[in-house]
Amino acid sequence: MKRLYRFITFLSIILPFVCSSQILITDHSEAYRKLKERGEVYFRFKADINVFNSEMVKALSIDQIDSSGMIYAYANNKGFEQFKDLDLNYDLLQPPSMILKPAMKAAVDLKNLNDWDFYPTYEAYVDMMYQFANEYPDLCTVVNIGQSEEERDLLVARISDNASWEPGETQFLYTSSMHGDETTGYVLMLRLINYLLSNYGVDPVVDNLVNNMDIWINPLANPDGTYYNGNNTVFGAKRFNSNNVDLNRNYADPDDGPHPDGYEYQVETEAFMAMAEVNHFVMAANFHGGAEVFNYPWDTWSHFHADDAWWYYVGREWADTAHKYSPPGYFTDLDNGVTNGYAWYTTTGSRQDYMNYFHHCREVTLEISSNKVLPESLLDDFWEYNYRSFLGYMEQALFGIRGIITDEQTGLPVKASIFIEGHDMDNSWVASHKEDGWFFRPIFEGSYDLTFFAPGYEPKTVEDVEVQTRQESIVNITLKSTNSQVIEHLPDELFTVGPNPGPGHFNLHYNGHRPIITNLQILSEQGSVILQDATIFNGYHQSYHLDLSAQPVGIYFLIVSDGTASATVKLILR
Numbered sequence: 029m030k031r032l033y034r035f036i037t038f039l040s041i042i043l044p045f046v047c048s049s050q051i052l053i054t055d056h057s058e059a060y061r062k063l064k065e066r067g068e069v070y071f072r073f074k075a076d077i078n079v080f081n082s083e084m085v086k087a088l089s090i091d092q093i094d095s096s097g098m099i100y101a102y103a104n105n106k107g108f109e110q111f112k113d114l115d116l117n118y119d120l121l122q123p124p125s126m127i128l129k130p131a132m133k134a135a136v137d138l139k140n141l142n143d144w145d146f147y148p149t150y151e152a153y154v155d156m157m158y159q160f161a162n163e164y165p166d167l168c169t170v171v172n173i174g175q176s177e178e179e180r181d182l183l184v185a186r187i188s189d190n191a192s193w194e195p196g197e198t199q200f201l202y203t204s205s206m207h208g209d210e211t212t213g214y215v216l217m218l219r220l221i222n223y224l225l226s227n228y229g230v231d232p233v234v235d236n237l238v239n240n241m242d243i244w245i246n247p248l249a250n251p252d253g254t255y256y257n258g259n260n261t262v263f264g265a266k267r268f269n270s271n272n273v274d275l276n277r278n279y280a281d282p283d284d285g286p287h288p289d290g291y292e293y294q295v296e297t298e299a300f301m302a303m304a305e306v307n308h309f310v311m312a313a314n315f316h317g318g319a320e321v322f323n324y325p326w327d328t329w330s331h332f333h334a335d336d337a338w339w340y341y342v343g344r345e346w347a348d349t350a351h352k353y354s355p356p357g358y359f360t361d362l363d364n365g366v367t368n369g370y371a372w373y374t375t376t377g378s379r380q381d382y383m384n385y386f387h388h389c390r391e392v393t394l395e396i397s398s399n400k401v402l403p404e405s406l407l408d409d410f411w412e413y414n415y416r417s418f419l420g421y422m423e424q425a426l427f428g429i430r431g432i433i434t435d436e437q438t439g440l441p442v443k444a445s446i447f448i449e450g451h452d453m454d455n456s457w458v459a460s461h462k463e464d465g466w467f468f469r470p471i472f473e474g475s476y477d478l479t480f481f482a483p484g485y486e487p488k489t490v491e492d493v494e495v496q497t498r499q500e501s502i503v504n505i506t507l508k509s510t511n512s513q514v515i516e517h518l519p520d521e522l523f524t525v526g527p528n529p530g531p532g533h534f535n536l537h538y539n540g541h542r543p544i545i546t547n548l549q550i551l552s553e554q555g556s557v558i559l560q561d562a563t564i565f566n567g568y569h570q571s572y573h574l575d576l577s578a579q580p581v582g583i584y585f586l587i588v589s590d591g592t593a594s595a596t597v598k599l600i601l602r
């Protein structure tokens with residue numbers, strides 16, 4: 029709170045002063061020319077904090093606010109129109125990706141690669157990803173999670189000791205450059221993949237990570253933005269995707285709901301949402317440029333994350349490690365390299381808030397270089413500054429509370445939710461993995477009471493679980509089935525289904541506000557079970573997709589139950 033206070037006090041002192049000296053720009057022709065040429069425009073301005081109503085925050089893509097209170101922002105056509113109405117003076121800025129022409133490599137031979145002082149062409153990048161998998165088939169596979177609007181591949185290198193997930197392994201995700209003109213993380217992630225693969229069996233730190241985790245690394249989340257000027261150069265890269273949408277404002281927001289930016293989910297967003305849906309990431313980071321700071325949740329609202337103390341500790345560890353291996357001045361923005369997102373500037377639709385709130389995954393936004401497109405000769409230095417922090421942050425996914433939840437009678441894994449009494453809020457709770465029953469709960473040192481809930485089971489509380497820094501605390505538990513008949517009825521309006529009648533794809537909408545764990549069952553008219561699943565609705569207008577397209581037309585019954593009460597919905601398939 030102190031940091032937020034200092035920031036607001038600072039703005040309220042400086043802003044009235046700078047605003048009064050401004051001269052209005054009335055000729056916007058240069059901005060329009062740039063918008064026409066690139067679909068986005070980059071500019072800076074000073075404004076009263078009152079400008080920051082939620083509408084303006086959504087219209088503009090604020091890039092950063094520097095220590096003098098200068099606001100740097102991008103806008104597409106629609107955003108610029110709204111900004112123009114504020115009648116503020118502004119400076120148009122050269123796109124950060126057009127200041128220098130980086131050295132590109134069109135072919136990279138991994139086996140003979142000694143220097144990382146280059147950016148790969150798009151084709152060389154794709155080739156490098158598949159070389160990793162080919163060179164290290166026992167450790168690495170490449171997952172293509174989808175394609176960008178312009179049909180470039182969204183690739184993930186998946187690294188683990190058996191090249192896939194095994195029961196008990198933590199899933200971890202690094203992704204970079206969802207802002208296409210912030211390319212430092214792009215090359216550093218390629219290098220991290222190479223480092224993990226080539227140091228396996230050599231470095232015990234790497235062995236520990238690769239043996240105990242399922243690591244996903246996506247170096248390039250917005251290839252259309254990065255290769256806006258064609259596949260052979262990152263010069264002229266854009267922040268937005270090819271529809272001029274800021275991908276880091278395009279996710280469902282805990283506060284503002286779906287489509288907070290007013291745009292459809294972009295194909296890039298959909299690919300990442302689908303990846304998050306089928307996996308169980310415990311921790312993640314997404315890399316950006318333009319500043320040097322560990323920016324942790326929340327972005328959307330001012331109250332702190334339940335794990336604020338943990339976030340600050342992990343952020344400090346990142347920054348302090350980077351300071352140790354870099355010249356003075358690196359990674360010192362805000363509170364010496366660490367900030368809460370909202371305390372810096374608020375955004376809606378950010379990926380970190382989405383992952384934290386909707387997927388219970390600790391994701392952070394890492395601003396890794398003030399210079400968005402680093403000269404290639406500096407990429408090696410930035411690797412040196414940061415690679416220990418990359419590894420240290422990953423290691424944190426192995427600490428805290430973990431354990432396996434099983435059915436007392438059958439011994440089978442149970443998908444349960446784990447709440448920490450008096451601590452968890454805003455979906456900071458975690459769930460166990462349905463396939464192996466394992467849960468992972470990174471948390472600050474202390475003593476905690478854990479309650480385990482699963483539909484159809486009696487809740488169980490384990491008190492006084494001690495957590496120490498950089499240690500794991502194991503809590504394995506069994507849950508007892510209630511075997512009880514569900515007799516109560518959930519309110520009819522709690523769940524709605526559309527389109528109903530429908531041709532086969534139904535969406536079950538949850539209209540409540542509190543998180544709810546549900547068992548879902550679809551029965552045919554004759555009473556046979558067509559589908560059985562369990563899911564958690566996050567206290568929010570969330571949908572669950574029911575696919576009956578392979579079934580014969582007719583009447584079906586959907587039974588939704590939370591273990592003590594149920595609702596039945598008639599589905600008509602035509």
Ligand SMILES: [Zn+2]
Pocket residue numbers: 207210276315316317
């Ligand atoms: Zn960014």
